[in-house]
Amino acid sequence: MEILPTLMVNACPICSKEVVEVHRPFCSQRCANVDLSRWLGGNYRIPTDEGPTVYEGGLNGGEEDQG
Numbered sequence: 001m002e003i004l005p006t007l008m009v010n011a012c013p014i015c016s017k018e019v020v021e022v023h024r025p026f027c028s029q030r031c032a033n034v035d036l037s038r039w040l041g042g043n044y045r046i047p048t049d050e051g052p053t054v055y056e057g058g059l060n061g062g063e064e065d066q067g
Ligand SMILES: [Zn+2]
Pocket: 012, 013, 014, 015, 016, 017, 026, 027, 028, 031
């Protein structure tokens, strides 16, 4: 039974080139920066539950019956 080399595993997620050890999991510092800029640039949008600010009902709390 032959053991296949794991070269395919070490592929840069940015450009699919061979990964360099010092830049793992990327092939170069440039690709690492590309990946980072994607996150900082907002390409990866994080969905939120925040919707438009809508108040149900009015601000009037109703009449308080005191006394
Ligand atoms: Zn790369």
